[in-house]
Each structure stands twice: as C-alpha cells, then as structure tokens.
C-alpha cells in the first residue's frame with residue numbers, strides 16, 4: 001500500500017497510455033472493416049467447387065467421397081442424370097450447409113479429382129438461419145483463376161500435376177491409338193496371325209482380383 | 218468570456234420579465250440553474266463513461282469505443298438507447314418497492330450536490346453558507362441507497378456488497394470530513410464561494426504544507442467515497458458478481474451508473490474547490506479553470522482505475538483508521554499553528570511536523586513480514 005511501488009505502477013500505465021498514441025508496437029490493433037491484414041496464403045475457410053472453363057462443367061464428378069468423409073456430414077450430393085436416366089459424371093445438386101461445416105478441410109484432402117478446395121472467404125454472416133446458410137452449387141462454384149489468385153503455390157502445383165496427368169493420358173491415348181493403328185495395319189497385312197496380343201494380358205488379369213478375397217478370409 | 222454563462226442567464230431573465238407575467242418570470246429565474254444542472258449532470262455522466270472507456274483502453278493498448286460516430290462520440294447515446302430498451306428484471310423475492318426506489322433515490326443526492334459547486338465567478342446555483350457541510354451530508358446519504366438496493370435485491374452478493382459499502386463509508390467519511398477542517402479553520406466559513414475567494418490567483422491551499430497533505434487525504438477519501446478502484450469493494454466484480462447492483466438491469470442499472478459518475482464529477486469538483494482554488498487562476502476564464510482542475514482530478518481517478526488492483530478489506534480499513542485518521546488530526550493542529558505564526562517560519566514548522574508525522578506513521582504501518590523459519594533437526598550439530 002505504502003511506498004514507491006504505487007508510483008511505479010502509475011508510471012507504467014502512463015507510459016502505456018502515451019506510447020499507444022505514437023508507437024506502432026504498442027497499439028497493434030488493425031481496425032478491421034476499414035483496414036485488414038494481408039491474407040495468408042495457407043489460410044483456409046469454407047470450401048468452394050472449382051470449374052475449368054464453364055460453370056456448367058465443374059471438375060466434380062459427383063463421386064460422393066467428400067460427402068462420406070465430411071466429419072459433420074454437411075455435404076449433400078445428387079448425381080445428375082441425362083434424359084435416358086443414365087447417371088452423368090457431374091452433380092445435379094451439391095449443397096454444403098455452412099451452419100454445420102466446421103471448416104476442417106477434409107473434403108479438400110479426400111477429393112481424388114482436385115475439384116473442391118478451401119476458400120479464403122470468411123465474411124459469411126447471413127440474415128437467414130437456414131436457406132441463407134445453405135450454400136448451393138451456384139454459390140460454391142468458382143473459376144480456377146480464383147484458386148490461382150488466393151493460393152498460388154497450391155494452385156500451380158496442382159495444375160502442374162493435372163497437366164502431367166492429362167499429358168500422360170494423352171500420350172497413353174496416342175500410344176494406344178498408334179498401337180491400335182499399328183495393330184490394325186498389322187492385322188490387315190498379316191490376316192493369318194490374329195491371336196497375337198490377347199494371350200499376353202489374359203494371365204495377369206485374374207491374378208489381381210483373386211488376392212483381396214483371400215486376405216478377407 | 219468570463220461571465221458568459223452569467224450573461225446568458227440574465228438575458229433569459231430579462232426576456233422572461235418582458236414577455237411573461239411577474240410570477241412566471243420569478244419561476245423562470247429560479248428554474249434556470251435547475252434546468253442547467255439537470256442537463257449538465259447526466260450529459261457529464263454520459264461522456265465520462267466514454268472518456269473512462271477511452272482512457273482505460275489506451276492504458277491497455279487498445280482503441281476503445283470508436284464505431285458509433287467519430288471517435289465513438291455517439292457511443293453514450295447508443296448505450297442509453299440500449300439501457301432503455303433492455304428488459305427490467307426484478308427478482309421474485311425482492312422487496313419490490315425498495316428495489317424500485319433505491320436507484321431513483323440515489324440520483325437525488327448526486328444531483329443536489331451540484332447546487333453548491335461554484336462553477337465560476339458568480340456561477341453557483343445557491344451560495345449556501347453551509348455549502349461544504351451540505352455537500353458532505355448529501356454525498357454521505359448515497360450509501361443509504363446503496364444499502365437499500367443491496368437489501369432489497371434479496372441476494373447474498375448484493376448484501377455483501379452493501380455491507381462493505383457501509384463499512385467503507387463509515388471508515389472513510391471520518392478522514393474525509395476531518396481533512397476539510399484545516400481549510401475551514403483558515404477560511405472561517407463553510408461557504409464554497411468564501412473558500413474559493415480565500416485562494417486568490419495562484420495562492421491555492423494545495424501549495425501550503427497542510428494543504429498538500431489535506432489534498433492528498435481528501436482526494437484519496439473522495440475516491441473511496443465514490444466507490445472507485447482501488448476502493449471498489451462494494452461492487453467488486455471479481456468477488457461479488459457486481460456487488461450491490463447484481464440484481465439490477467436496464468435503466469435501473471443505468472441510474473446507479475449515473476449516480477456513480479455524477480458523484481465522481483462532484484467530488485472531484487469539491488476537491489478542486491477546496492484545495493485547488495476552484496475557479497481561481499490566471500488568464501483563462503474562471504469556469505475554464507474550474508473544469509480544467511475538475512477533469513484533471515477525474516482523469517487521475519481513472520488513471521488509478523487503470524493501474525491499481527483492488528484493496529483487501531482489511532487493508533482498506535487499516536489504511537483509513539491507522540494512517541489517514543491520525544494524519545488528519547495532526548493536520549488540523551498544524552493548520553492552526555500555521556495560521557498563528559508569521560510567514561516564512563510557519564511553512565517550515567508545518568512542513569517539519571507533517572514530515573515527522575508521516576515518517577512515524579509509515580514506520581507503524583509497515584507490514585510485518587515474518588522471518589523465514591529455520592528448522593532445527595535433532596540430528597544436526
């Protein structure tokens with residue numbers, strides 16, 4: 001109670017008070033709506049769906065993996081069908097309920113088609129409790145340029161991988177086409193030696209599916 | 218400039234005399250200071266809350282309220298609207314009448330004491346010849362309503378807060394009143410105007426030895442009187458939820474708040490009047506000087522709040538009874554000696570006596586730290 005400690009304490013608070021007016025490190029607050037911190041690239045919030053050229057063709061193939069993996073089960077996917085009732089490789093509905101989503105990023109991790117990514121958008125408050133917080137596909141879809149903008153490192157890596165895969169696929173297709181062509185030509189020229197390639201692959205094929213049942217037992 | 222408000226007052230009275238019948242003109246003349254105080258008090262309170270929040274924020278390296286209006290200047294209005302629209306909850310077992318009356322009545326003494334404050338030359342609502350006494354008596358009744366509120370709430374935390382408030386009031390009222398006595402001895406009057414006029418120019422009482430000590434005691438007791446940190450035991454939020462106003466919400470709570478802040482203002486104003494020369498001061502208009510001193514003291518109170526932790530109940534009591542009380546007694550005698558002796562000698566004598574007293578009291582009040590015990594074991598040595 002008595003003594004110099006009282007004055008010392010007051011000097012400390014006075015210093016804090018005065019310095020908060022001109023020292024940056026004293027007053028670290030950023031006045032948010034007007035000023036904001038630069039976004040960190042690895043910041044992740046709510047997921048979005050990516051599309052390459054047109055929003056009608058999202059990358060998502062409606063495989064339902066993310067919906068199954070999502071811990072709070074907030075993704076609802078219905079696969080699109082064509083006129084004949086044949087399932088298509090794209091979603092008809094893709095809803096994420098933001099009131100349930102816990103922003104964990106599991107959906108991004110598990111998607112095998114690099115179709116869903118975590119966004120930087122965090123100002124997601126809404127007036128309605130149910131409809132407004134249910135993000136339908138048209139609100140979720142964003143172009144791949146957006147992804148490139150918010151997370152350049154990840155985007156370049158993933159794009160490069162995709163391109164590699166595509167190139168490989170193309171190369172394989174070309175090879176297959178070339179092979180088929182060659183085969184056809186060969187078949188044309190050597191019409192008598194038909195069963196040439198088929199026996200080579202056949203012994204391998206049954207060996208693979210035979211293993212899992214053996215383990216399961 | 219100095220007599221600005223006085224001239225406004227007279228202009229209104231002249232106008233009233235010209236336009237209205239005589240009896241109404243008299244009523245208007247009477248009502249002007251009342252209306253002025255009734256507006257000034259609450260507005261001061263509203264903006265004191267803002268100043269306090271801003272100041273504490275800066276002490277804690279934050280911005281404080283800055284969303285409503287420029288620099289948060291409309292924040293008090295927003296708070297007021299919020300308070301008014303809030304649900305008023307009365308506990309089921311509460312004493313309904315007392316629960317309602319306490320917050321209303323607590324504002325009355327807080328407003329009444331404005332009447333005897335000299336805001337500037339000729340700027341006083343009523344120049345009572347017992348002004349200081351009136352002030353002390355009125356501000357003393359605040360505790361009564363705090364206890365009423367505490368009792369009526371039917372809540373143990375409220376009651377504890379109320380009890381603490383009473384105990385604190387009894388302890389601090391004595392040095393509070395006694396520390397003004399030296400001034401009364403020297404001035405020879407209870408009137409606040411006379412006290413201010415006895416300190417012309419820069420001859421404020423705080424520059425005399427007994428005045429400095431008296432100011433120190435009076436200010437500390439004033440802080441304790443209005444229940445502010447570090448003496449805020451009645452509403453200690455970390456111990457008693459919210460102390461005596463635990464069970465209050467909405468406008469009733471706001472009234473308690475209003476009373477507290479108006480008390481802060483009036484008590485600072487009284488300290489400024491009695492020891493800092495009131496509106497006396499060179500160059501600036503008198504009311505500017507008065508407000509300057511008052512607000513300086515208020516800011517110091519807020520600075521205290523930003524700095525000190527709350528006292529323990531026994532420390533609080535001990536400080537009042539074992540230190541302040543003795544010092545005030547000695548101070549009265551010193552003031553009398555100072556008054557009787559001639560100029561250079563009286564300052565020296567007074568200062569010497571006071572310094573010796575303070576040192577002695579310090580020695581007596583030293584907290585005893587028990588020596589570290591050393592255990593001796595049978596097998597040692």
Ligand code: SF4
Pocket residue numbers: 059060061062063064065066067077110111112113114115116
């Ligand atoms: S987002 Fe990915 S995991 Fe989810 S359904 Fe579409 S393709 Fe499958």
Ligand code: SF4
Pocket residue numbers: 047069070071072073074075096100101102103104105106107108
């Ligand atoms: S971020 Fe997590 S919770 Fe949200 S949709 Fe993806 S998997 Fe579900």
